[in-house]
Amino acid sequence: MDSQEIIINKIKQNKIQPNLRFRLKRETEAFTDLLFLSLFDIETPFRDNLPKLKQQFDLLVNLACWDPEKSCGSVWEDYFQSLPTVLESLNLDAQAIADCDPASLSIEEVYLAYPGFYAIAIYRLAHELYKHKFPLVPRLMTEYAHRQTGVDINPGAQIGKSFFIDHATGVVIGETAVIRNHVKIYQGVTLGALYVAKSLSNTKRHPTIEDNVTIYANATILGGETVIGANSIIGGNAWLTSSVPANSKVFHTPEIEIRLQDNGI
Known part of the structure; x- marks a missing residue:
């Protein structure tokens, strides 16, 4: 066996986590992007994207729920039911930012340009999955927002209405x-x-x-x-x-x- 094969075999022996699929991270980010766009963008009908969201969620279930004793397949329906309430809360957050920050020129600016709002939005969407004990995905969602905004909100935190993070970082x-x-x-x-x-x-x-x-x-x-x-x-x-x-x-x-x-x- 040549030296290259020896090294390859050693690497294979040390890849010891059978469920560590980094594709889960990429797929979670794609789901997060589509969900955020579907909830807020006026040119993106939620109804049209719903089948795609469900398909992406099913993929997350397959990638994240490897524990045979943990059933994640039934989470989607409860999560789907929670989305109107989450969106209502996020609209209150956006209004609080617009009302409190003298630098905001419009409510649209808050949705489009404020990293604090984006971090809160992804936290609230992740928190609903956290409450269902959905593995890994809620943390990957908030870490995705963390990477983009500099705001690190653990999905387990409990946050009330009309929350305002200014400047965010x-x-x-x-x-x-x-x-x-x-x-x-x-x-x-x-x-x-x-x-x-x-x-x-x-x-x-x-x-x-x-x-x-x-x-x-x-x-x-x-x-x-x-x-x-x-x-x-x-x-x-x-x-x-x-x-x-x-x-x-x-x-x-x-x-x-x-x-x-x-x-x-």
Whole structure:
């Protein structure tokens, strides 16, 4: 056996994941693109695309549901039934962005140009599959949006109505985060865990954000027991690992040191 065959055989021996098909990633992205277009584009009749969406979903079932004890074939009908409600929620998100951002010139601009809206849209569409415990695909959907927008929303997060992410880039929202209604967050915000351990996989690790909270750029809020009370404002660069009551204002105060120029006197 020549050296090339030896190397090939070693590679074959180390390809140890029998269900690892990267085609699943590409097919998930194609399904996500078609679903987004079908829901929002006025020139794309949803009825016309429905057979194609169902066909693509069936392919995802075949690629992702390799566990014989997990039946995914019945998920489509429930998912299809949920789409009007998801679209209603996304229209509220778009309106919240248009109403809150003085830079938005039209509601159409929000749908077409705002990365925060796109990230929220793909999160909401993925979250419905996450609730059905559909394997891998919800995470692949939100990672697709993450790659395009810089916004990392785990599909397991629970997010209420009229959600607004401004500027988008660098936002991280963990799996067990709970965000209530009319919340606004800005670029660089992290809703994360205090620390990471595999034993915490079934534990609430990420904070709860109550109604009408605004969180400004680069603020970090950590911990599953951390609750930001309703109507609060969290200033930029704040670091929080404990709860704050409703109607609070939390600001980071930097320490400023002024160094005088040494003029030799």
